[in-house]
Amino acid sequence: MSTISELAVVIALAAALGVAAKFLKQPLVLAYLITGIAIGYFGFFDFDHHEVFQTFSDLGIMFLLFLVGLEINYSSLRLVGRASLIIGLLQIAVTTLLGFIMAQLFHFSALHSAYIAIALTLSSTVIVVKLLSDKKDLHSLYGKIVVGFLLVQDFVAILILAALSGLDSGNGPLIGKILLTVVEGVALFGAMLWLGRTILPRIFDAAARSDELLFLISLAWVFILAAGVKAVGFPIEIAGFLAGVALANSSEHYEIAGRVKPLRDFFILLFFAILGSSMILTDFKGLGAPILIFSLFVLVIDPLIVLAIMGIMGYRRRTSFFAGATVGQISEFSFVLAAVGLKVGHLTSDVVALITAVGIITITLSTYLITYSDAIFRRFSPYLAFFERKKMRESSMPATEIRKPIVLIGAHRTGQTIAFALPKKDLLIIDFDPEVANHLRKHGFDYLFGDISDPFIFERANIGKARLVISTSPDFDDNMTLIAELAKLPQRPKVVVRAETEQDAELLYGRGADYVLLPNFTAGQYLAKTIAVDPDMKILERLKQNDLEMLKRQHI
Numbered sequence: 001m002s003t004i005s006e007l008a009v010v011i012a013l014a015a016a017l018g019v020a021a022k023f024l025k026q027p028l029v030l031a032y033l034i035t036g037i038a039i040g041y042f043g044f045f046d047f048d049h050h051e052v053f054q055t056f057s058d059l060g061i062m063f064l065l066f067l068v069g070l071e072i073n074y075s076s077l078r079l080v081g082r083a084s085l086i087i088g089l090l091q092i093a094v095t096t097l098l099g100f101i102m103a104q105l106f107h108f109s110a111l112h113s114a115y116i117a118i119a120l121t122l123s124s125t126v127i128v129v130k131l132l133s134d135k136k137d138l139h140s141l142y143g144k145i146v147v148g149f150l151l152v153q154d155f156v157a158i159l160i161l162a163a164l165s166g167l168d169s170g171n172g173p174l175i176g177k178i179l180l181t182v183v184e185g186v187a188l189f190g191a192m193l194w195l196g197r198t199i200l201p202r203i204f205d206a207a208a209r210s211d212e213l214l215f216l217i218s219l220a221w222v223f224i225l226a227a228g229v230k231a232v233g234f235p236i237e238i239a240g241f242l243a244g245v246a247l248a249n250s251s252e253h254y255e256i257a258g259r260v261k262p263l264r265d266f267f268i269l270l271f272f273a274i275l276g277s278s279m280i281l282t283d284f285k286g287l288g289a290p291i292l293i294f295s296l297f298v299l300v301i302d303p304l305i306v307l308a309i310m311g312i313m314g315y316r317r318r319t320s321f322f323a324g325a326t327v328g329q330i331s332e333f334s335f336v337l338a339a340v341g342l343k344v345g346h347l348t349s350d351v352v353a354l355i356t357a358v359g360i361i362t363i364t365l366s367t368y369l370i371t372y373s374d375a376i377f378r379r380f381s382p383y384l385a386f387f388e389r390k391k392m393r394e395s396s397m398p399a400t401e402i403r404k405p406i407v408l409i410g411a412h413r414t415g416q417t418i419a420f421a422l423p424k425k426d427l428l429i430i431d432f433d434p435e436v437a438n439h440l441r442k443h444g445f446d447y448l449f450g451d452i453s454d455p456f457i458f459e460r461a462n463i464g465k466a467r468l469v470i471s472t473s474p475d476f477d478d479n480m481t482l483i484a485e486l487a488k489l490p491q492r493p494k495v496v497v498r499a500e501t502e503q504d505a506e507l508l509y510g511r512g513a514d515y516v517l518l519p520n521f522t523a524g525q526y527l528a529k530t531i532a533v534d535p536d537m538k539i540l541e542r543l544k545q546n547d548l549e550m551l552k553r554q555h556i
Helices: 003-023 028-042 051-071 073-107 110-119 126-133 141-169 174-197 200-206 211-232 238-247 253-277 288-312 317-325 334-343 351-370 371-387 412-423 434-442 456-459 475-488 502-511 519-533 537-555
Strands: 407-408 426-429 447-450 468-472 494-498 515-517
Touching: 003 028, 003 051, 003 253, 003 502, 028 126, 028 253, 028 351, 051 126, 051 211, 051 238, 051 253, 073 110, 073 141, 073 288, 110 288, 110 334, 110 351, 126 141, 126 253, 126 351, 141 174, 141 317, 141 334, 174 200, 174 238, 200 211, 200 238, 211 238, 211 253, 211 426, 253 317, 288 317, 288 351, 288 371, 317 351, 317 371, 334 351, 351 371, 412 426, 426 434, 468 475, 475 494, 475 502, 519 537
Parallel strands: 407 426, 407 468, 426 447, 468 494, 494 515
Antiparallel strands: none
């Protein structure tokens, strides 16, 4: 079978399983994993013998982390950088210690226990970011913190792999190699921040007039950086993240992200398919008890560790729970670590099989844990009060009671346009993005920092006293839930929600929405009415000035 034919099998099978997963309301990641399992089980072909597929898989991770980097601008680093570093390091220390003790209880040697503990500590940046992106939670406070401490984990994993590769080659002292890796990593990150503030904005501003050229230059930047980073010993996935960070503050980053997402979605499919195929090639005989216990440790204890750390730091139980729910699986770095350990003679095939089995179980089950974390939190929220301090750092709650006639949910681009067009005295804004919260504070808006699906925020906003509720969130399920919750109020306010498709709009109207905001419909109607009112087109200059002012505000 030719490479093209094999690629056709992967894509066709993934598409069919993806349709089934969507119909059954299951995560697409699971469909991709099953694609790989099916290909391996029925023996269509062997991914391990195809360098092209492995390269595609690496590109998928690189583009995924590139998009993550695009979202992490300098404001994000100031807001959550310190917290992510502290949480990441504490989680690594506590989880590694507990994992080591558990492995010792199963009578593994000290060296084997150390490998197992580290493998259980690392969580998958690729899977977590993909699922948070699907949930549209990357902009939330917990999403930003999670991405931050997962990158801390990845950096620690790179240091460990660098040390092991030095041990394998026998070249130079390990301490020197680790210190050099740290210095190189910090220097690269600093260089990206400097380039992102000085040189790159000029280049990309010049290319912005052509979408095709902007896309091409973006790809050139990513691949050039990948080649350079690989030359100094870092994986190309890290290059993707650094390339995104360098462009995060460019005015074109939305356009770049829109162009790159289809590439990410295609290549990341190959990563999960390869991961799925590897699951059936391992012998797990005689490892049942440790596999079960270690899997429960990753799925239950590891999230509780993050929950406890964030609770001690003063985060609300909801933020802590959602962040903790993301670490319930082991990382792709764990598989690499096991393979390298086997290569240098530190591990036996049984230990590698154990780590692989725990990976299979935790990756599959944690997908559901992250996807349905909202429902799980609502079920267990009363029991999580123990993890919440009375004095919290999420202090964006006004001391006085808020009662506003208009409640606006979501204040990104569409929401900000609405907010600046309404009287501030009549408006309360709810958003879970810390950058948006800072922006609103600067402009004097009344706001609540949080998610409207949080019962505490819903009650605190006094929505039952409002005349109008506007949701600019594009998430269909969130808007359906909002309409249902508003219908339970004794005096239901008018509700305006946003839809991405005409089909979603019809369903939202059927549920009881008073108006559904479809950007293409609404913009066309607004312009047509404006022209009808002012046939001489004099109003266009005023609209132009208003829009330019709005663009300036969004970049403050």
